[in-house]
Amino acid sequence: MSSQDQLKALRVRIDSLDEKLLELISERARCAEEVARVKMSSLKPGESPVFYRPEREAWVLKHIMEINKGPLGNEEVARLFREIMSSCLALEYPLKVAYLGPEGTFTQAAALKHFGHAVISLPMAAIDEVFREVVAGAVNFGVVPVENSTEGAVNHTLDSFLEHNLVICGEVELRIHHHLLVGENTRTDKISRIYSHAQSLAQCRKWLDAHYPSVERVALSSNADAARRVKSEWNSAAIAGDMAAQLYGLTKLAEKIEDRPDNSTRFLIIGNQEVPPIGDDKTSIIVSMNNKPGALHALLMPFYENGIDLTRIETRPSRCGKWTYVFFIDFVGHCHDPLVKSVLERLSQEVVALKVLGSYPKAVL
Numbered sequence: 001m002s003s004q005d006q007l008k009a010l011r012v013r014i015d016s017l018d019e020k021l022l023e024l025i026s027e028r029a030r031c032a033e034e035v036a037r038v039k040m041s042s043l044k045p046g047e048s049p050v051f052y053r054p055e056r057e058a059w060v061l062k063h064i065m066e067i068n069k070g071p072l073g074n075e076e077v078a079r080l081f082r083e084i085m086s087s088c089l090a091l092e093y094p095l096k097v098a099y100l101g102p103e104g105t106f107t108q109a110a111a112l113k114h115f116g117h118a119v120i121s122l123p124m125a126a127i128d129e130v131f132r133e134v135v136a137g138a139v140n141f142g143v144v145p146v147e148n149s150t151e152g153a154v155n156h157t158l159d160s161f162l163e164h165n166l167v168i169c170g171e172v173e174l175r176i177h178h179h180l181l182v183g184e185n186t187r188t189d190k191i192s193r194i195y196s197h198a199q200s201l202a203q204c205r206k207w208l209d210a211h212y213p214s215v216e217r218v219a220l221s222s223n224a225d226a227a228r229r230v231k232s233e234w235n236s237a238a239i240a241g242d243m244a245a246q247l248y249g250l251t252k253l254a255e256k257i258e259d260r261p262d263n264s265t266r267f268l269i270i271g272n273q274e275v276p277p278i279g280d281d282k283t284s285i286i287v288s289m290n291n292k293p294g295a296l297h298a299l300l301m302p303f304y305e306n307g308i309d310l311t312r313i314e315t316r317p318s319r320c321g322k323w324t325y326v327f328f329i330d331f332v333g334h335c336h337d338p339l340v341k342s343v344l345e346r347l348s349q350e351v352v353a354l355k356v357l358g359s360y361p362k363a364v365l
């Protein structure tokens, strides 16, 4: 058989497989519609239906990755199923998700990575606005950055948890690649200013020192904002990611200029919904305590003694009294696990206040 004939035969096979796939996807979508009807019909008086189930979605994605035999990689198949589930959920109920904007930010990329592209995603001007939109019920969930592997905590997010009573329903991790971007009006040998978010400028500090040591660095409210600005401005460049580059049609002068190749940011999903355990969960708590000798030791001891893995501990001013602090602690486990429950009970006797911000599935993708 000639290679032309082979190609033709293979394409006929692909067409037939696509038809079967479409049938299966449509059947799955009808099933999701049925799930929505069952959820609606089983409501008790005064109850609202819960269409979005993060624990179920995390389980589905993990299961698909476990049974995947290739040739597509685990992340690739999970991404495909992520989008199928996103579309199925949109049939049940179109979720509204607020994120730290403007359009083209890494937070938008994180929101789409977590919820898929079938949600209605709404850019907010500040982290606090994301929190307020969720509290007001204008959106179902919010997505905010919480820590970067190079630059550390995002303090605005931590402080917003002290002001608002919201639940953490999930986490997303995103590999952050920064590029040096220019618009069509900029002569590459004439760059006199580089715009970006302060965190992004810091994540590319060494590269900038080596390549543009005497060019002015200007911090803006987001790197998408920087990209928008250089689109029309003369002789300036922006540091931003792929989404912003595409959105504003900018050219990449240099790619992946972050100082650390493993530069990643962790984002949180905030909402009002408590999430049941899947057996691979994390919990976030805030603790405030009196400043006395051994206080931190007493705080950490119960975790150590029960073999609970602390993944993060962060300190912030408590905002009620000078030199008093609160601790943000993340650890492995769910607040319904008996071991975690007993540690939290013991802690609550040692500290002034303890608040569980939420237990949620560990990031799958």
Ligand SMILES: O=C(O)C(=O)C[C@]1(C(=O)O)C=C[C@@H](O)C=C1
Pocket: 032, 035, 036, 051, 052, 053, 054, 056, 057, 060, 084, 085, 086, 088, 089, 092
């Ligand atoms: O299992 C459910 O509760 C569903 O609503 C179905 C489904 C899915 O498509 O698999 C859709 C949305 C939920 O967030 C979780 C899963």
